Amino acid sequence: MKKTMIAAALMAVSASPAFAAVENYTVDTDGMHASVNFKINHLGYSWIVGRFNDFKGSFAFDEDNAANNSVQVTVNTASVDTNHGERDRHLRSDDFLDVSKFPEASFxxxxxxxxxxxxxxxxxxxxxxxxxxxxxxxxxxQVGAGEDPWGGFRRGFEGELELKLADFGIDYDLGPASATVYLEMHLEGVRQ
Known part of the structure; x- marks a missing residue:
């Protein structure tokens, strides 16, 4: 009887939220429920907005201990898309992304x-x-989390990263207003 009570108590403790396991997610790029976007100022007058159409990613999430959380994303740089063919070809050239030499970017x-x-x-x-x-x-x-209509569980995050092109060896002169790029990640993951 005593052993049964101890076993039941251990099971109750291990099932409590304090002992929740790290959840692993694959970013849902197949369903287009995630995106890696960017914007850069155009001469101080407006914004050029674009995206990378081909990328993959994953993240781990522990609601109780953020130190267990992690994220990684890999982008196919040739998939850059600003909805302007000539500009996209220029972005792929050695003036900017140099996709033949550096086919991937990653975080x-x-x-x-x-x-x-x-x-x-x-x-x-x-x-x-x-x-x-x-x-x-x-x-x-965190944007949200919950069960999806297909019997899975999803969790989504968004964030923006500010970076200077010159810090990454891209020194094409676009003028002072265009020295900074804002990289946005919208990652919806499916729990594995």
Missing amino acids: KSTSVTKDDDEGEYVVKGDLTLHGVTKPVEFEIE
């Missing part, structure tokens, strides 16, 4: 900390672009 987190109780996190990690790897830091926010 891999090194740490995640919870910023507040509203589902915001600070992510630190290594961004590799144009053959240069630099440490970066940015905030992400």
Whole structure:
């Protein structure tokens, strides 16, 4: 009887939220429920907005311990798309992304900390672009989580990263207003 009570108590403790397991997610790029977008100022007058159409990613999430969280994303740089063919060819050239030499860009987190109780996190990690790897830091926010209509479970995050092109060896002069690019990630993952 005593052994049964101890076993039941251990099972109850291990099932409690404090012992929740890390959840692993694959970013849903097949269903177009995720995107890697960017915007850059055009001469100080407006914005050029684009996206990368081909990328993959995954993330791990632990609601109770943000130190267990991680994210990684790999982008096919040739998939850059600003809805303007001539500009996209120029972006693929050695003036900018140099996709023949650097076919991929990537981000891999090194740490995640919870910023507040509203589902915001600070992510630190290594961004590799144009053959240069630099440490970066940015905030992400959980958009939502729950069961989907197909019997799975999904969780989504979004965040924006500000970067200087020159820091990654891209020194094509677009003028001072266009020295910074804002990279946006919208990642909806399917729990594995």
